[in-house]
Amino acid sequence: MRQFRCPNCGQRVYFENYFCERCATPLSFDARQMTMVAQAGAHDCVNRQHLACNWAVDSDASDFCLxxxxxxxxxxxxxxxxxxxxxxxxxxxxxxxxxxxxxxxxxxxxxxxxxxxxxxxxxxxxxxxxxxxxxxxxxxxxxxxxxxxxxxxxxxxxxxxxxxxxxxxxxxxxxxxYWDILLRGSPDLPAFQALFGDERADYTEALQRHYENGPPQGWRQSYISAYATSHPWEDWAECFAHFIHIVATLDTAADLPLGLGRLSGRALQDSYREDDFDALLKAWVPLTEAVNEINRSMGVSDVYPFVLTPSVIGKLHFVHMIVRKAARAAEQRGEVAVERARVSA
Ligand SMILES: [Zn+2]
Ligand SMILES: [Zn+2]
Ligand SMILES: [Zn+2]
Known part of the structure; x- marks a missing residue:
């Protein structure tokens, strides 16, 4: 995610901060503006008392945040x-x-x-x-x-x-x-089935078989993880998670002095809303290679211990297409409360 600043003194603050460490201003995350606000005047989520949430409430109808x-x-x-x-x-x-x-x-x-x-x-x-x-x-x-x-x-x-x-x-x-609400009964379902397989296969049996026999030989060619081989729904959920890993981490990297645009040949404005899947991939691969090397030099596990084969890339591309389509539809229905300008600023 992007870096946040203290609204009072401009110090860099983190997503989980309750206070600015420089000026001690109490902070809340405002999910409508996607920014940190000073607590004064903002209505804080009830879970703040347990240090379990630093978000502001977004509606008069609830004492909890979104x-x-x-x-x-x-x-x-x-x-x-x-x-x-x-x-x-x-x-x-x-x-x-x-x-x-x-x-x-x-x-x-x-x-x-x-x-x-x-x-x-x-x-x-x-x-x-x-x-x-x-x-x-x-x-x-x-x-x-x-x-x-x-x-x-x-x-x-x-x-x-x-x-x-x-x-x-x-x-x-x-x-x-999101499979349930975006793909079940949708015109995109045949394309899903062509890439991920037929999700009508018995789910309980499939999982049982996976836990008994493990993944099939050569699974890495077509799957992001061993668990993804168990059933098309699990393959989708794994790819969905990886798609978010990619855009979330690229979003963080975009705000760091890493020269990511130079690595990938193009700077990403907003990885979460990028329409060009290849641009995401071109930035992601060199970034993970670099960060994995940094981790190895400290003797810790790779940050991204996965291989993206052409077949896995095809599935990630499909997730990207479905997510972008849903986001555009929600925008047209006026359902998205986030102020876009604040995010890309
Ligand atoms: Zn401050
Ligand atoms: Zn909350
Ligand atoms: Zn699952």
Whole structure:
């Protein structure tokens, strides 16, 4: 994401900041203007009291901000460790919601869309009550153990995954939601099926087969991850997550002194709204190669441990096309509240 400035003194501030570290002005993120505002006069989200949200409320109808209104179940804060887990979860979730707003996709709560609206359930696992992270008709469940670094790393190793993060979970699960509202029954469905396969294949059976047998031989040629091989819906959700990884990280890089325009041959105005998919890719590949090398020199894992083959690029291109189409349609319906000028300024 782009850099933010303190509205009082101009100091660089971060997306998660509650105060300016230079002048101590209380800060809130205003999701309509996509900018940091001084808290005075702004109405802060109720979850600020738990340091779980620094957004301003955007409507008179709720004491919660646009991101927190989507919560249905939050962790039981009387249990030790849950406050810190929840804060990490909210931080990742708020980044994902920011992504959706920048992409211009419709973000609807359960109250606004009772059949498909987004609702988050952040649940603890107990003996006999397993919690599976997943999506079902707008309802997104997250096992809060994923907020514990050691737990998540153990699961990552056990599943042979090169990358497992909270923000990655959110970008994946929300991908299922947008499949439902953008592709189910749409004229673009045959093109989806040609690229990703027939999603009418039995989902439970497909997942069971994947967990028993692992991915097919040579899967890297056609899939971004082993998990993407399990079912066309999972392939879509993985590609959707990667598309957001790409535009979100390019957006951050665009504001840093990296000479990205020189690397890619062209400067991107707004990666989230870029219509030229090849321009995104031309910037993304050299950026990931450079940052992976930087990570290796510090002895940490690659920031982007994935290979984009022509077949995977074709799928990412399709995600890009669907997202841009949905954003343009939402804009025409006047549904997008974000002030474009503020973002590209
Ligand atoms: Zn300041
Ligand atoms: Zn909030
Ligand atoms: Zn999934």
């Amino acid at each position: 991101a927190c209104r989507l919560n249905r179940t939050v962790p039981n804060l009387s249990e030790p460790g849950n406050l810190v887990r929840w804060q990490k979860i909210e931080s990742a979730k708020h980044r994902m919601i920011y992504d959706l707003l920048r992409l211009g996709l419709p973000v609807k709560s359960r109250a606004e869309d009772p059949s498909h609206g987004i609702a988050f359930d952040f649940l603890s696992e107990y003996p006999g009550a397993k919690v599976l992270t997943g999506h079902d008709e707008g309802k997104i469940t997250l096992n809060i153990a994923e907020a514990d670094d050691a737990e998540r790393e153990a699961r990552r190793a056990q599943m042979h995954e090169p990358y497992r993060t909270l923000v990655g979970h959110f970008r994946h699960e929300i991908g299922h939601h």
